[in-house]
Amino acid sequence: MEPTADQIIDAHKRILPFINRTPVLINNTINELTECKVFFKCENFQKIGAFKFRGALNAIMQLPKSQAKNGVATHSSGNHAQGLALAAKINQLKAHIVMPENAPKVKVNAVRSYGAEIYFCASNIQARAEKLKEVQDNTGATMVHPFDNDHVIAGQATVGKEIFEACSLLEAIIAPVGGGGLLSGTALSAHYFSPETKVYAGEPMGANDAYKSFHAGEIIPVEKPDTIADGLLTTVSERTFRIISNHVQDIITVSDKEIIDSMKLVWERMKIIIEPSAAVPLAALFKRKEFFKGKSLAIILSGGNVDLGNLPFV
Numbered sequence: 001m002e003p004t005a006d007q008i009i010d011a012h013k014r015i016l017p018f019i020n021r022t023p024v025l026i027n028n029t030i031n032e033l034t035e036c037k038v039f040f041k042c043e044n045f046q047k048i049g050a051f052k053f054r055g056a057l058n059a060i061m062q063l064p065k066s067q068a069k070n071g072v073a074t075h076s077s078g079n080h081a082q083g084l085a086l087a088a089k090i091n092q093l094k095a096h097i098v099m100p101e102n103a104p105k106v107k108v109n110a111v112r113s114y115g116a117e118i119y120f121c122a123s124n125i126q127a128r129a130e131k132l133k134e135v136q137d138n139t140g141a142t143m144v145h146p147f148d149n150d151h152v153i154a155g156q157a158t159v160g161k162e163i164f165e166a167c168s169l170l171e172a173i174i175a176p177v178g179g180g181g182l183l184s185g186t187a188l189s190a191h192y193f194s195p196e197t198k199v200y201a202g203e204p205m206g207a208n209d210a211y212k213s214f215h216a217g218e219i220i221p222v223e224k225p226d227t228i229a230d231g232l233l234t235t236v237s238e239r240t241f242r243i244i245s246n247h248v249q250d251i252i253t254v255s256d257k258e259i260i261d262s263m264k265l266v267w268e269r270m271k272i273i274i275e276p277s278a279a280v281p282l283a284a285l286f287k288r289k290e291f292f293k294g295k296s297l298a299i300i301l302s303g304g305n306v307d308l309g310n311l312p313f314v
Contacts, residue, residue, distance in 0.1 A: 002243050003154040005192035008185075011058045011154040012161055018090060019054055019158075020046050024166045024298075029269045034285055037296040039167050043159060044274050044304025048110065050231075051159050051182055051302050052076075052083035052146070058155030059144050060087045068093055070140035075099070075121075075128040077230050078107030079303050080146035085114035096141045098131045100124075104230060106307045124224075125235070147181030148237035156182045160189025163298050170197045172297040174281035177201040177210045177251060178232035180240030182302060187247035201244075201251045202284030204228075204259065209235045211251040214244065228256045228312055231277035231303065252284035259283050264313045266301070273304040276312065 003011075025040045043051040060072060071094030074084050081097045088095035095116035099108060100123035111118055121131040136143060145152065159182065163173065173190060177183040187199045203210050207225035213236060221235040236244065244251075256276075263279035266272060278301040285292055285299065 003150050003157060003188060007150075007154045008157040008161060008189060008192065011151070012158040014061055015054055015057045015155060015158065018047075018057055021162060022046050024163065025270065027270050030265065030282075034289060035293045036285070038285070039163070039170070039298045040270070041159060041163050041298055041300045042272065044272060044278060044301050048079065048082040048086050049303055049305040050079035050083065051156060051300070052079040053086060054083075054158050055149075055152035055155030055181055055185075056080060056083035056144060057087040057090070059149055059151035060084070060091050060093065062151050063142060067142045070142070071096060072144045073097070073132060073135050073139065073141035074144050074146060075132045076146050077103050077233060078111075079231055079305060081111045081116070082107060082114065082305070084144055085111045085116035088116065089114050094141070096135050096139055098128055098135060100128065104305070104307050107305055110305070146234065147179035147184070148239050150239070153181055153185045153188070153240070153243070155185070157185030157189045159300060160186040161193055164189060164194040164197070167298060169296060170194060170298050171295040172198045172200060172292065173300070174200045174202055174284055174297065175300045176229070176232055176277050176280040176302050177203050177236070177244070178207070178277070179234040180210060180236040180244055182300065183248065184240045184243040186300065187243055191247050198249045199247060200249055200284065202280035203251050203253050204232055204280060205253045205255050207233050208253050210244065211253050213241055214248070214251045217245070227259075229259055229277040229280055231275065232280065252287055254280060254283040254287050258287065260312045262286065273306060274301050275303050275306045278302045278304065
């Protein structure tokens with residue numbers, strides 16, 4: 001079963017006192033370049049600098065006391081780690097976070113600042129899973145998965161819900177896809193609250209498991225994902241893949257160069273900070289410019305956590 005409309009509405013009510021209701025911005029230059037009317041949902045202005053706080057908070061707030069007493073645990077390259085750490089702090093719980101050893105320092109430092117315990121591991125899915133199991137065995141903490149969790153998906157769906165409340169008659173919406181939590185939630189919000197809106201995803205070519213899986217009809221992992229979009233390295237789960245298969249129109253892959261060009265354009269023209277993962281949907285729009293030409297659409301800028309000492313366009 002996938003989250004219902006009522007569960008998404010309830011999630012929004014539950015987390016609203018704690019989250020930022022992020023702005024929707026437009027930019028005339030980007031409208032001219034794309035020949036579209038583009039509405040940017042700026043989750044880079046969310047607490048912890050990314051949409052992930054929504055899902056983590058919704059999941060933690062629904063944990064029974066018996067499960068929450070020993071804290072929460074997860075693995076994440078950064079944004080879910082920060083989201084869970086802050087959500088745990090708000091709910092006076094201990095957070096145990098497994099992070100890859102090459103996680104961006106800005107994200108590691110932020111996780112520490114929220115009082116979470118960090119455990120480093122090698123930069124692959126198997127190492128993450130093994131270290132997380134070890135941490136859970138030692139602490140008794142409850143796992144809150146970055147995306148394979150209905151409460152997390154319902155929390156991420158509140159991004160789309162806010163977009164449809166702010167923007168009427170959208171023909172399309174484009175979200176980035178890594179593990180698929182945001183894309184699944186966005187697709188469900190469109191299905192329930194704006195059924196005329198078609199949902200698309202942008203994905204890096206170097207981590208294109210969702211694209212391959214979508215077109216094959218079964219999950220096909222990428223063994224060694226390699227992309228500048230460090231937030232999109234994970235593989236979709238059975239749960240998110242099922243929702244994506246049912247409610248998403250297409251997945252558009254883009255190169256790292258296209259991601260960097262789009263990221264730079266947002267920095268220069270919109271004067272806001274976004275991370276590479278957040279630039280992927282805009283890169284997808286440029287990739288399919290003729291297809292989207294003339295449409296009114298929304299793009300989710302998923303986060304703004306970047307290492308300012310290591311910018312890709314410098």
